[in-house]
Each structure stands twice: as structure tokens, then as C-alpha cells.
Amino acid sequence: MTPHTDIRDSRLLYGCMGLGGDWDTRPWTAADLAHAETAVQAALEAGITAFDHADIYRHGKSEAVFGEVLARAGGLRERILLQTKCGIRLPDGDRAGRYDLRGPAITRRVEESLTRLRTDVIDVLLLHRPDPLARPQEIAEALTALHEQGLVRRFGVSNMSAAQIAALQASLDVPLVVNQLEMSLGRRDWVESGVLVNTSAAAANGFPHGTLEYCAAQGIRLQAWGPLAQGRFTGRADTRAAQLVAELAARKGTTPETILLWWLQRHPAGIAPVVGTTRPERIRACRDAVHRAVDLTHEEWYDLWVAARGAPLP
Template identity: 75%
Template sequence: MGLGGGWDTEPYTADDIAQAEAAVDAARQAGITVFDLADIYQHGKSEAVFGEVLDRNPELRGQIVLQTKCGIRLPAEHQVGRYDLRGATIARRVEESLHRLRTDVIDVLLLHRPDPLTPPAEIAAALTDLHGQGLVRQFGVSNMSGAQIAHLQAHLDLPLVVNQLEMSLDHRDWIESEVLVNTSALAHNGFPHGTLQFCSAHGIQLQAWGALARGRFTGPDSGQAGQLVAELARSKGTTAETIVLWWLQRHPAAIAPVVGTTRPDRIHACRDAVLREPDLTHQEWYELWVAARGAPLP
């Protein structure tokens, strides 16, 4: 999301392309092969500079999984921000993404947010048509509950293979909802209970956006939880970023973290999350959770 300059309509620059190349190179060196974008990121410039990188490195396309999203329309003059998953809109957005990315196929297309106005049968027909044309290989969703996925899947023969949600040591509603059942605190938890279990049962990969918690536990002034993260990183010969990602990966739902940073040094700091199994004991995992929530578990 951070590639391509700013959240404006100013053209991207040669420096923006160089930044994208450096980020992709760092990710490849760290063993990362899946790259996640969206049509709205930096008003399309994120996809466009990634397309520049692919154009300059023709062999790269066959070595990576290219994932992008559609479904959000940003606010514009005389228009509010909205969600749009109408069939014709999906088709047009995919065509625009393919053009910006300079590729003839998207490996995985995610529906970025639910659109309450579009019938699931219309969405399913659009996805089926894109697949039939060979423009998109697989489909998934983002920011949807298990019930919403099931409702869409009932109209779609192709399997939905991904659900991307905000999940991190800081954004913990997804795990808190499991232990707040039968407590009054559950009423204040916005995560749709049972979504993790639904995805696991149906072979839908859970991807965690915001996985590094925006640096809350890996920088200065990171509090008790950050101190524990640093101590664990030292004892296990790794980085604080890896500990934060391991906390997600240690969960049996097989969560795949999405690393949002474009800084090569921070990307390199995530390397052990790719190359090593999560090295957190049962006790250490819970200590991180309790430290991050700042209160005992119920």
C-alpha cells in the first residue's frame, strides 16, 4: 500500500519506482513470494509502480503470486466513498488493474469490502466470467465474516481461497472474541465470532493485514509488551518484528501475515517469520497476549 508516492493523483516518479524495486528485492531476499496490492492504493499508483518493476524484471512475474483487490471507491468531487461490487464494475476494475500491473492475469483477486447493495449472484457471475476468460486464477475476500463468505459461496462454484482481516498483537478482537464468550465484555467486541473456525473448516487462508501492528511493539516507547517482545527476540536470536509475526503464526488457524512496510530494513527484519517455524512456547504466547491487552484474561 505504501508504494507509488502519496494518496493523491500526482504522477509517480522515478524515485517511487526505485523505492518499489528496493522493497521487492528485499522481500524476495527474505523469501517472500506473495505480493498484495489493491486498485485504490495510492489512487492506483501502487499497482502502476509495481507494474514498472515487473516490466523491468520480466523473469519476476513467473516467480511470484500477484494478489490485488477491488470493491472500494474512494471519495471524489460530489461523490461519497462507497463500496461497489456490481458485475460491470468488477470487470472494469480488473481490466484497469491488469493494465497498471502490466500483466495478463491476476493470480488472486480479493473483494475488498462487502457491498450490501449488490446481490451475491451478480458478484458470482462476474467472478466466474473473469475466471473463464483466464484473467483471474483464484478469488477471495477481505474484511468479511464467515456468514458473509458462506452467503457468497452458495452462489459461486469456484472456491473462495482467502479472507484478509486486520489481525495483530495490537488488533486482537479476532482472538479476544474466543475467550470473551459468556462475559459481558463480548458485547463490545466487533469481531464476527466463528469466522476463524469457518475459514479453517473450509480451507480458506486467513491473511492478516496490519500484522506488524504499525510498529507499536517494535519501536521506542513500546511499553511492557514491547519490552517482552525485545527480550524474546534477544533470547531466540531474532528480531522484534519476527516475534510479533510469530505470535500470529503460532495460532493453529495458519494465519499468513501481510507485511505492509516498504522499508527494506524492516522487510529484512521479518525474514525469520518466513524461514523459521514460530518459536514461541505456549506460556510465551500467552505472556505476549496478556502484556499487549494490559489486563489479565477473564
Template identity: 75%
Template sequence: MTTNVGAGERVLYGCMGLGGSWEPEPYGPADIDTAEAAIVAALDSGITAFDHADIYRGGKSEAVFGEVLARTPRLRERITLQTKCGIRRAEDDRPGMYDLRGETITRRVEESLTRLRTDVLDVLLLHRPDPLADPDEIASALTSLHRQGLVRNFGVSNMGAPQIAHLQARLDVPLVANQLEMSLHSRDWVEAGVLLNTPHSTGNGFPLGTLEHCRDHGIRLQAWGALAQGRFTGLQQTPAEQATAVLLADLARRKGTTPESVLLWWLARHPAAIAPVIGTVRPDRIRACRDAATREPDLTHEEWYELWITARGVRLP
């Protein structure tokens, strides 16, 4: 049965930071402990959806997560498990590339299931578009995985509306998610619409109409990079970032929460009900996002715009 998994998830935990080094060296007990501490902090904060990709730390992110699942009875039943495939890193004489050939998708899913020590994925996302991919071949592979009970739901990542529609036309199962870079720092997704018909639209590469397409078709938007790498919560580099940090701290104080939760509320307050993906491995920073995962976004229309304009550093056109 296909369900819109993740529809009720306000925040997802992104597992890219788990597993130790990006180098091919093996992970160790300390890496498993770090993963377990992050998972516990996420669960304590009301976060039960975990986002992976087969390339994260060369597969070690999935592997250490699988180790935690193995040592924690019944944990798998409590969580939503999502991974991505489609990117192949450079190796020997092979360049870094995108690969959504049907046989590659199938093999990558089987490898992810082994590393994660589970018999089914709740959601599989196609990580990036592959210009050489045959959409009919992709659809055939996804349909086979679904019929075998290996994957319950499918989605995409870093794709625009026409690409999504092109694939969906060949699939009987609905695409349920689209994961994009979206934050108060990476604002092309929200500015594409308001900069239309202005000189400032030049350079905005976000595919206009993608948010509307996803909303119309029940495709949940997930935001990677949602905490903006700490640019507004401790690692400010520009006057606009400094001013935004001050505003976030003030809003957090008035609303009885943390700046991190207010920052994520800014995404969730959008009518598309965007679900942020947080990627920190620090338990304290994960717990700072608790209110974003457990409370409705507490931002007025005016407060939402004030954050946007302050982060822009210039007024709207």
C-alpha cells in the same frame, strides 16, 4: 485450473506504501526505485506473495509495481500477485462507497491488469462487503473472469463467516482467502471467543465463528496491519506497549531473531496458520521479518499467552 494459491506463503508483502503520494500527482523515477528496493528486500527475505488493491495511492501502487515487473525479466514467474477491488474513494460529488456490482468488478480487474502489466491475477479479493451488491451478480462476474483466464483464484477481505458462506453458495470456484485486520494490537479476532459470556464481550465487533469457518473450508486467513504500525517495535505509546516491546526484544534475543519476526510468529502460531501482511517500505524493516517468512513459528504455548496478556495490559477473564 484453480489452486489454493498462497497456502504455503508464511508472509505477504503489502504494497499500499508504494507509489508515492495519495494525491493525484503522477509517480516518478524515485517512486519506482523505492518500489524496486522494497520488492528486492521482500524476495531476499523469502517473501514471494505481493498484496495490492486498486485504490492504493489511487492506482499508483499497482502502476509502479508494474514498472518493476517490466524492467525485471521473469520476475512475474517467481511471485504470487494478489489485488483487491470493491472500494471507491470519494471523487467530485460522489461519496466514498463500496461497489461490488458485476460490471464494476470486471472493469476494475481489467484496469489492475493494465497497471500491473500482467495478463493474469493469481488472487482477486473483494475488498469490503457492499450492502447493495447482488451475490448472484458477483458470482457471475467472478466466474466470467475465471473462465477467461484473467483471475486464477478468489477471496474476500473484511468479511465474516455468514457473508462468505452466502457468496460461496453461488460460486463453483472456492474462495481461498479472507484478509482481516489481525495483530497483537488489534486482538478482537482472538478475544471474541474467550470473552464470550463475560461483561467484557460488549464492544467486541468481530464476527464470532469466522476463524472456525475459514479453517473448516480451507480459506487462508491473511492479517493486514500485522506489525501494528510499529507499536511494539519502536513506537510504543502506552505502558502495555512498552512492556510488550521489552518482552518481544527478550524473546528475540533468546531465539536468535528480531522482534518483528517474533511479533509475526505470534499470528502464525495460531492453529489457523495466519499469514501476516507487512506494509513497511523500509528494506531494513522488511528484512527484519525474514525469519517469520522462512522459519516455523518458534513460540511455546506459554510464550504465546505471555505476549497476549502483556499486550492486553490486564489478565484474561
């Protein structure tokens, strides 16, 4: 299995936030390792070769247990793309959670991720959340140094608007290639913003209009976290949208999970979903989103959207 060398060519990623045990600082266990190995193997069997992390997931244990998986599976590192994020600091004692994109903090977090992942290089580093106190030039200097040292190959952002990306890119010579946002049939503000222009509902939408268009114009690949909407349309609720997902899956000889992923992939912005379930059977259920061309007509795509929103389009 040969992976894409550019993260922008990956149709589907596996999100590793669920690996590593509980959200506490206790070390991961043998059971956690076995759980991670099973999930990673299921992702590989589904054709997924890009794996998404963040330094804060399970207080670093997601990266650490994944590093052990890599150490035990000879040659696996060369077959996959590793993506991780930095910039969020979890609450610590009396200190509240915060964002930190100061230059030295970025460098330190990357070094820690490299150690936990047991690798010499991170393929893609994302800045996890905007830091209101960040200075774009300071961020740029840190990212440029990491790139020149061969520690990070490519860079991107997460949860940022077009204006925030443009402000950072203006100080950075290395191109930003990814923007990861929450997008799904359940979280639709990103697509709603494009049709609510000149309506009274536009102000309440909140999604920064123009972000999708900016990313497409700049060659920035959109990644969707939470693409399966926490199971809302694949068994957890008996709604018209869930029924339609099941009907389309049966008609096209695929799974409900694939229909949800196809709905994102069908959008011309070029969206790569990041699947985060740890259930092997559900990971494998996403296989057609890698191996089959998107099989949703124009009308079927709109049928899903209108059913999920529960009201006609404006």
C-alpha cells in the same frame, strides 16, 4: 526461487500499499520507482514471493509502479504470486467514498488492474469490503466469467464475516480461498472473541465470532493486514509488551518483527501476515517468519497476549 502456486501455502506476503508516491492522482516519479524497486528487492531477499495490492492504493499508482518494476525485471512475474483487490471507490469531487461490487464494476476494475500491473492474469482477486447493495449471484457471475476467461486464477475476500462469505459462496462454484482481516498483537479482537463468550465484555468486542473457525473448516486461508501494529511493539512505545517482544527476540536470536509475526503464525487458524512497511531493513527483519519454524511456546504466546491486553484473561 520458485514460488508457491497456491496462495494458501504462502507464509508471508508483502503489502504494496506504500508504493507509488503520495495519496494523490499525480503520476508516480522516478524516485517512486526506485523506492518500489528497493522494497520489492528487500522482500525477495527475505524470501517473500507473494505481493498484495488493491486497485485503490495510491489511486492506482501502487499497481502501476509495480507493473513498471515487473517490466524492468525480466522473468520476475513468473517467480511471484500477484494478489489484488477491488470493491472500494474513493471519494471523487462531491461524491462520497463507497463500495461497489456490481458485476460490471468488478470486471472493469480487474481489467484496469491487469493493465497497470502489466500482466495477463491475476493470481488472486479479493473483494475488498462488503457492499450492502451487492447481489451474490451477480458477483458470482462476474467472478466465474473472469475465471473462465483466464484473467483471474483464484478468489477471496477481505474484511468479511463467516456469514457474508457463506452467502457469497452459496452462489459461487469457484471456491473462495482467502479472507484478509486486520490482525496483530495490537488488534486482538479476533482472538479475544473466542474467550469472551459468556462474559459481559463480549458485546463490546464486535468481531464476528465464528469467522476464524468457519474459514479453517472451509480451507480459507486467513491473511493479516497490519501485522506489525504500526511499530507499536518494536520501538514506538515503552510498554511491558514491547519489552517482552524485545526480550524474546534476543533470547531466540531473531528480530522483534519476527516475534510479532510468529505470534500470528502460531495460531492454529493458519494466519499469513501481510507486511506493509516500505523500509528495506524492516522488511528484511521479517525473514525468519519465512525461513524458520515458529519458535514460541504455548506459555510465551500467552505471555505476549496478556502483556498486550494489559489485564488478566477472563
